[in-house]
Amino acid sequence: MSQTRPPIVTLTGVQKYYGDYHALRGITANIGQGEFFSLLGPSGCGKTTLLRAIAGFEDISEGQILLDGKDMEGVAPNKRPTNMVFQSYAIFPHMSVAENVGFGLRKSAMSVSEKRNAVGQALEMVGLAKFGARAAHALSGGQRQRVALARALILKPKVLLLDEPLSALDKKMREVMQVELIKLQREVGITFILVTHDQEEALVMSDRIAVMFEGEIAQLADPETLYRRPNSRRVAEFIGMMNFLPATVQGETAGRISVEVQGLGPAELEPAQAPGGVRAGAAEIGLRPESLTLLYEGQAAEGGREASGTVREVVYYGDMTYYDILLDGTPAPVRVSMRNMPGRRVLEFGARARLAWDPRAMVLFS
């Protein structure tokens, strides 16, 4: 997907060294006005460093950060048009909820009643209208999160920075807050930059995601592209689950790539299915578990694209069943997920199974 919104954050060749440690290795990206942008990666990949550099808490060693067209070199965090929601929420414990939320207005020219209205609106926006007088340390995790959001958004920043804001919440609360954050972002129209190590969270919430490894952006794309067309095996492994089958690239003719996939057979791919590029010879084919389908008696695969094997593991999840199936003539089993529907029998360990596969779901890693 192409970038159509005007950029609010422009990162050009951003480098950061801590002594000998190279934390950011040339980050270049445009983040659009009103976009929900995520920095996703394992711990230590530099995503938090990059967020803190945008906020102004870290100096960068090289490169340029433009916020709303202005170079941020030497601009202190309190002078940048950004606000941050900290991982610990950083709620001031000696203040009430309303004092926390209104903290950023201290230096504004608003009158006392205008400030009070602004605080009231901000609290209402995050669903804490009645909590203004409450002491900050008497709040639950989810409430603290909301106070932190209201406090950061009251200043109407051009960019809201969120540092793993949901990681301290339990699973249920996290899912509730994910949806609330999306709604809130749509409502206020402010650019959100989210740092997370949770790929599911990034997929659910973001317009675009930058996957980072070792201080570099490995892939920057919208969630669907990232999931369907990861440009490297590493990105594919980090996002969701993927099977990797040994394959051989046999040739590229008229915009079609011919591959021979071990255990499945020959397949024709489009160039878009090799986002990391094509090289002749040994390669791997990536296939998501949901793009392999078990065939039951009487069913046949389209175009005869069928393979058979033995069930090596059955994991029943209620709505889904995961199978590990060892395809005949392959060294390692593939994972297959099937939705449990009426009429679909759950196969047993050791049973023979037939699989249908679809070349359109394949990704080629050369």
Place this chain on the structure above:
Amino acid sequence: MRLNALAIFAVLYLVVLYAPIMLLPMFAFNSGTIIAFPLQGFTLDWFAALLDTPALHEATVNSLIIAVSTAIFSTILGLFAARAATRYGFPGKAGIVGFIMLPLVLPEVIVAISLLIVLMQLGLNSGTWSIIAGHTLICTPFAIAILQGSFSNMDKSLEEAAIDLGETPWSTFRLITLPLVSPGIIASLLICFTISLDEFIIAFFLSGNEPTLPVYLWGQLRFPARLPVVMALGTILVLLSVALLIIAETFRRRGLKRAGLKDTGGFL
């Protein structure tokens, strides 16, 4: 049975610890001039005598000046050191912090003699200010220990959040850091004040002709007739020290409560 033996041990321990101190008020209110049992009548004469002793008043004023100055200097130094030690990493940090904390276990006699030698070498007269310097040296580690607790209880991102919301580093210190560590500051002031007020050895070596309260007390021991007065003064000092420590601990706990934290033992 085992429990009883432990209980007896605990009671004995407390008796040995506090019985001598309990003798102070006993003889302070005893009308006999000789410190010996049996006790005679009840009197407030010894406390009254305290009021008519100008030398004692001078010593008290000296001690107060020294204790207040020491408390303020040690706490300010402690504030800087504690913040640096909890917020920043720098080369040699462990060594530097270790050396700053060393006076905590250094024999005071050594410190006192060293200071005296330095003063003499520099050709300076000892006096109130030199005692303040010596006391600041031994109190600063206490201040650091107390304040380090306050700072490490404080989430670092609170300061960043305030700056992020438009405050300057200085207004952040005033609005966020100071209120959150203020119970620690008060506790540090009170404990340094108490240590300085009670300290004898450094004051004895450096006081010259301006004795502090403990030094004055020591001097009075040469006159057996003054002993009951010393007892009266001792009584007041003990009560004052205990009261100050209780206040200091109260502030520390209040600070924890304000920050919404659980008590994890703390300094006292």
